Amino acid sequence: MPKFAANLTMMYLEHPFLDRFAAAAKDGFKAVEFLFPYDFEAAEIKTRLADNGLTQALFNAPPGEWAAGERGIASLPGREPEFRKSIEKALEYTAVLGNRRLHVMAGLIAPEQLREKHRAVYLENLDYAAKEALSLGITVVIEPINTRDIPGFFLNRQDDAQAVCDEIGAPNLQVQFDIYHCQIVEGDIAVKLKRDMKRHNAGIGHIQVAGVPDRHEPYLGELNYPYLFELIDSLGYDGWIGCEYRPKAGTSDGLGWIKPYL
Template sequence: MPRFAANLTMMYREHEFLDRFGAASADGFKAVEYLFPYDYAVEALATRLNEHGLTQALFNAPPGDWAKGERGIASLPGREDEFRRSIETALRYAQALGNDKVHVMAGLLGASDDRAQHRDVYLKNLDYAASQAAAHSKTIVIEPINTRDMPGYFLNRQHEAQQICRQVGAGNLKVQFDLYHCQVVEGDLATKLKDLIADIGHIQIAGVPDRHEPDEGEVNYPYLLKLIDTLGYDGWIGCEYIPKEKTSAGLGWIREWLPN
């Protein structure tokens, strides 16, 4: 049976952030994820998780200056010391909140940047992140992101992400397979899931093309969710979509999957 995590960055935005935990729990979710925890004391987040019986599934390592448009620093030359500090911070939060996966964002590649240089930095930084995470029994995940939503993002395709994981060679470095991003860039979702499932560390979903509820748009999620279950994936599936209206009103698609 698929297990779903509410993405509190995108869902329940009709509530203040710390109130979203309770709203998700009231709707039947047993886990949550979000982009970043770092604006909040770790104790406040842990309290919300414990109060509502929720598991922390995932969050991202610090991405650089998000407000100024940075989208990760793992592939950025000259930012290696900052990257190492970001991994230390992420793992400290993960230890306190209990999630066993942390997403590391690659960053943006400028038109004149040397891709080979960025890739070399990326590999070395991922090797460092994975080694530090292994000491805490955590997994690092990397995510191909579509260039329509995030122009210039370094990593865009599933097989490239898999190749990078193989090259680094760390058993706790996996791919975060976001079906929304993959459909926008590549499509062929079912075949990719079948081919790559062994190296997928986390899955996320959203409707395509508008990133609303998964029961809207061009992707047949009932089929894919059953396939994911059949393939033996037992991790959380992050609901990283933007509700069309209030979150709870749009959850008809998930009622059959959520526990009573």
């Protein structure tokens, strides 16, 4: 049966961040994820996880200047030293929080910038991140993101992400398959899940869900999620599925769709 992690960056906004752990546990979640932990001490978050019997499924490495509009620095030429420091900081947090997945955001590229140059930096940085994470038992994941939500994002397609992983060849570098983003960019979700879940070199390291087109609860919108959950289960995926959506109303009130799985 699929197992789900509440995304505390988007869900339970009725509560302060540190109180969202208890709210998620009360609703039956056994795991959580969020974008960034760095505004809080790792030990403080670890206490919330332990007190509520929760597993940390995933978070993101530092993305650069988020408030200024940056969305990752892995593909940005000239930011390599900063990227290495960001991986060091992220791995310090994984050591405390216990997650085995770390998402590294690619970053933005302007139309006039050379894609080949950005890709070369991306490959070099991901190779470094994967090597640093390997001895700690951490898998680095990269996520294609649609350019409607994040215009100019460097990585947009599942096959491109798999090609990056293949080229680097690290055993702990995989793709984060966000069904919401994939549906907007490419569609054909079931075929891509079947194709990429079977891959031996890269494959799918984490899955996220949301309704399309409005990014509300998965039962709202154009996708048949019960079918997709059954498919994911049949393909042998045993990782967490992150609920990275914006509740249409209150978080708890909108969880009827997930009750059979919790």
